[in-house]
Amino acid sequence: MFNDIVKANRSYRRFFEQEVVTRETLLTLVDYARLVPSGANKQALKYYIACEQPLNGEIFATLGWAGYLKEWQGPIAGERPAAYIVIVQDKDYKMVTSFDAGISAQTILLGATEIGLGGCMIGNIQHAKLQAVLNLGENLEIVLVIALGKPKETVVIEEMESNGDIKYWRDEDQVHHVPKRQLKDIVLS
């Protein structure tokens, strides 16, 4: 069961934008993140949630998409995320480790996958611009954006040869292929 969720949890970048993700759903996902491990239990992360226009569009305009797909400018209108969770660090709480954001983001995406949603962690952010869009105070620092929605693309894992090319690619049917190292290449003992 968990195995199925991990496998289904791919990075999706095209969505059925009209399929609404409710605020209630986003709060459920953030509540998962609330309960995860945090270095020294500092819990310095906070969450800005968005699931409506025009805010969605304003957030979208601050993000960069899929670095390896040079020809692709990101999802077109109608295929953009239906919601966002912006992970923010409250600097007053002195986060011990940046692992925290990965822990939270992955938990949110696994939770989303269970209910038929999907998404993508985005680190390519115009920070100052998004800071202004969300009207965040100086003590709040944007760490990561999670785009969410009902996925409108197929993502396939490819077994990678040892020291092969890590770059993902799209085929002519717009199927997204992601090379992953094999288990034998990542186990050291």
Add this chain to the structure above:
Amino acid sequence: MFNDIVKANRSYRRFFEQEVVTRETLLTLVDYARLVPSGANKQALKYYIACEQPLNGEIFATLGWAGYLKEWQGPIAGERPAAYIVIVQDKDYKMVTSFDAGISAQTILLGATEIGLGGCMIGNIQHAKLQAVLNLGENLEIVLVIALGKPKETVVIEEMESNGDIKYWRDEDQVHHVPKRQLKDIVLS
């Protein structure tokens, strides 16, 4: 279902040490980590797994436990972890983001929780000593240790008041209490 796993996935630091965690189980968990998102798909993390003596004891000797429990030196013999997964960065692969380790570690712990195991992410590591114990080359940098086993303690989440004390504590029955911020205190919008 996922909700149950997230809630059951507490940080456990005392175990039934005699309950073996097999190499096969550890490989299953690492295989989950193999499939998680990775910044720019770099996949720079590798995994050293251990589930036997004397190696377990040698790893244990390099770890610090539960910073807020000043009186406690860590689990006694018989209550120590039955296994470890040491997350290591291969510097030749140029990891883009330290989020990766959090993503992997949380996925491993959620997978462990599903099958009745539990554990703890440990960042308080004597790096040079553990590097020598595991005989890791210079291109491999230890990032995080996950201790694993069948939990032998009860961990309870406490709802924290706004800006309350984040320190976890043990009561006289050795129940471990962990204050977590409330949802209203971490949602910004």
